[in-house]
Amino acid sequence: MSLTLYDALVPNWLQILGSVSQLVDKADAACAGEEYYEGDILEARLIEDMLPFAYQVKSCWVHSALALESCKTGHFSPHMAPAPDSLGGLRDLIVQAINGLEAWDAEELNAIAGNDMVFTIGDKLRMEFTVQNFLFGFSQPNLFFHAATTYNLLRMHGLQIGKRDFLGALPLKG
Template sequence: MTFSLYDAVVPSYLQTLRGTIGWLGKAEEFAATNGKEEAEMMAASLAPDMFPFNRQLRACAMHSQGALEGAFKGVFSPDLSPHPESFAGLQERLEEALAYLEALDRAEVDALTGKPMRFEFGETKWPFTAENFLLSFSQPNYYFHTTTAYAILRNQGMAIGKMDYIGKMRMEG
């Protein structure tokens, strides 16, 4: 079996991003129904030293769309732009990531295999191959931030389950 970087990365990002967009809509409804201010939901976190909800979800876009953009450029640096402060802003950012991923060409992503790239943040510069960056750095970060955002909503009292998180699975037939 030939290794396909596209198959190892993109379909799973698409699946969970679609699920995330679904429960983000439910979160907005939950906030309105339960009298929670949007700013309160955006600032919610699991612990004082962890990013709040809105930064967790922005990180999902950064470690999916941004990671692949970085792999194509040969360098990835964390997104330090202002994070969305509303459900609508988060929805827009995640939809942008989804559209980017949906438009990727399989052959172009597979052609990244073996290409050198770097992670750069301040003085930190880590060398990777594109596939090692995507599979050992960005994918774990993506799932960490997606799971943490989901857990924040559960911690706020929102009734969502594992199937909301997983999204639509890729089944035969």
């Protein structure tokens, strides 16, 4: 059996997005139970010069569904709009990401794997990839980084979560 681009990315990204969705739900439940203040969670940072929790969750959407959608045009730029200002808004963004990934057809993604892909930040930065190299070498590491940071911020704030919460639904046999 050969592994396609779709097979190597989409199921794994859905697993990680599912775990991020559950992490946001756990944060929301802790805030509803008045254990935590939502604003403190949304603005939580590991260190002062790092972007906050809300940005980390938003970036999971950016580096999954938005990145894949950008592969159709061959151009990706960071999404510069502010992150949602509520846990509910972040949850909606992750649901949108999951729905976006689930809408992809394997043949459609595999067919564009070798196409040109350009990453730009205004006129400051331009990097050229193939779609496959962009997804594996840029988007996937970013997705994992922001998902892990989301998890770490919640752990740092004392939410009762563990490694299984980060792993999400495992792709078990049969």
